[in-house]
Amino acid sequence: MIKKTPLNEAHKALGGRMVEFAGWELPVQYSGPIPEHMAVRESAGLFDVSHMGEVEIRGRQATDFVDYLTVNDVRSLDDNAAHYTMMLNENGGIVDDLLVYRISKYHLILVVNAGTTAKDFAWMKSHASGFECEVADNSPLYAQIAIQGPKAERILQNLTPTLLDRMPNFTHQVIEIDGVRCRVSRSGYTGEDGFEIYCDRSYAMQVWNLLLVEGSGDGIVPCGLAARNTLRLESKMALYGNDIDDTTSPLEAGLGWAVKLDKGDFIGRAALQAQKRDGLxxxxxxxxxxxxxxxxxxxxxxxxxxxxxxxxxxxxxxxxxxxxxxxxxxxxxxxxxxxxxxxxxxxxxxxxxxxxxxxxxxxxxx
Amino acid sequence: MATYPEDLYYSKDHEWVRVDGETGTIGITDHAQQQLGDVVYVELPAAGTSYSAGDSFGSVESVKAVSELYLPVAGEILESNASLSDTPEIVNSDPHGAGWMVRIRIKDAGELSGLMRSIEYGAYVKEEGGE
Missing domain, CATH: 2.40.30.110 (Aminomethyltransferase beta-barrel domains)
Structure with missing residues (x-):
């Protein structure tokens, strides 16, 4: 059974050409990949990324667990900050790439790829037994909308009292968009400035429509999967399943900057140390x-x-x-x-x- | 809604043929170019190559996808549209005219009777859920 995001009807009403992607019905394009791509580089684009998975880790040892599970240094990640990271298998192959959002030492949100959410959740559960924490796949609760492009800040700013201009990259906070509480991070998958907005799925349509209306004067356009792919490729952001997978290591993929070999033990660390010693x-x-x-x-x-x-x-x-x-x-x-x-x-x-x-x-x- | 010129023959693979004596001009339909989106590259064969009906004779590419081109009737390539190498976008702007792909010497005019005419093709596209 193909899954639908809470914005499914909006995509169809906007003329989105719907395709199946990782088990979800999503728009591959609206006006076309080229105008959508250019809008993100020159003004702003809006993406429904509600298919992404959200796994929440809570408990006394939540940070210790995520630090063991992933390659980046979660202990020195600030509260209300996020970072790009990966989960590895014992051979140093990439189980998935993901963003870790630290809410507090005791609560983290792991944002994983749609096609790997079930595999990732099983992987996390199978390694969590030694840690005092609870692992919950809360993907069905969340909608995620990304607004990307040089005009993204100004469009979003018109809809929230929170000042965005001093919000650094890879930080996040809870803000109100027209009264809807959303967790918003300054991040994205396009190589442009922008924000990723997480909200309760029942408010997704409201937030989506507000952003489209508010951004219309700045040339915002809804963007599909095709533009998302070309934008991330121009910025050399890896696509899981294409550029990285269970058989490729972060060092081979040029993602060594996210790997903190000195932080302490994590799954796959020994394999990466051997790779580093022997050369790629x-x-x-x-x-x-x-x-x-x-x-x-x-x-x-x-x-x-x-x-x-x-x-x-x-x-x-x-x-x-x-x-x-x-x-x-x-x-x-x-x-x-x-x-x-x-x-x-x-x-x-x-x-x-x-x-x-x-x-x-x-x-x-x- | 697209209109399909009445003087053309249409294939199920969304190519058209304009017949002028023994010569056939081949292109892709307005429906095909809409489905494909912005054309960024067209690969066409050299003159002198012969193909059977249904053979792939080249490809047309958008940002997202590569689509094969199939010859609606058998023939020998006389000429490829050289202007498509620098301006492939004319396939989008004028699919039934300046965006033609190849001219062929039609081997057997009898094969044309297996193709669709304008009204029939319009109905075929509708049936496929395209319009």
Whole structure:
């Protein structure tokens, strides 16, 4: 049975083209991936991300448990702050990537991918026995709406008395939007400034419609899964299931910045220490295709006359107006500037390993 | 709602053929371009290649997806639309005209009778839930 978010009717009324994604019926696009992508880079876009999972950890040892479960340092995470992190298996493979929201030392919210929520919850439960805490999958209670883009702050500010201009990236607080209590973080999956808004699912429609109406003068548009994918790819944010999975490690994926090997023990730590000691045999790199033909997920990559890898995410990049992609390449072919070939329907098209992220916004302050 | 010119023949794969003597001009329908969204790349064959009816002769790509192009009737490629390499977006703006894909020498004009005409194609699209 396909699941529906509380905004399902709104998507259909707005002309969203509905598809199945990770067991959910969601809009892949409304006006089209290019105008939606550009709106987020230039003004603002609104995303329904209610399919994401929310697992709440409460109890005396809640922080200790999440610290053992994930790679980032939860003990030194401030209350009302969040960070990007991963859960690993014992081999150092990624069970999922997630955001940890610390409410207090005794209460944390783990925001996980939709397609992996059930697997993640089972994984958490199976490792929680030694800790004094309770693990609850509260995904059905929450709606999540993301407002992203340079105009996001100004649109949201018009709807809340809480001052947003001094709210740093990766902090969160409970604010009222037209009287609806929401937990809002300054974060997102687009490479732009923006906010992720969590509210009780029964208020989702109210918050969604308010943001669309309030943002209309600033050019806000509803955005679908297609734009979400191209935006995150331009910013080289990993997509679980494509760029990272149970067989790839954070070090190979270039996500070592989120891993705190010195913080104390966590699941997968020994495997990562061994990898670090022995050196990496492959790395996730960004490439640019030097041809009009886009590279697509799964296309083979050749170097030195042999197939050396596959595209994990590949697409035309609407803002950069280039064909870009990500792939694991043997370390010897992974340096920036290395020439590679992509097999596009039997034809080898030239590409080059480039510096990532492909797109980085110019920050007004920080 | 899209309109489908009455002088064209239409396939179930959403390609059209305009017949001029032995020559057929092939493109994708307005319905197909709407479903596809903004076209960013079109891959077309070299002149001289021959195909049977139903063969894939190239592909058309949007940001999101790659779609195969299928030849509605058998023939030999005479010419590919060179302007699509620099301006693929004309497939969206003028699908039944300037956005044509290839011209072919039609091998067997009898195959045209297996294709749909305008009204029939319009009904077919509706049945597929497209309009």
């Amino acid at each position: 045999v492959r790395k996730l790199v960004g490439f640019e295709v030097l041809d009009r033909a886009p590279a697509r997920d799964g296309y083979e990559i050749v170097a030195g006359g042999a197939v050396v890898g596959r595209v994990t995410s590949g697409s035309p990049a609407p803002f950069l107006k280039k064909n870009i992609g990500l792939a694991y390449l043997p370390t010897e072919h992974s340096a920036v500037g290395t020439s590679i070939g992509i097999l596009v329907r039997g034809r080898e098209v030239p590409a080059v390993v480039v510096k990532t992220p492909f797109y980085k916004r110019v920050r007004a302050f920080d």
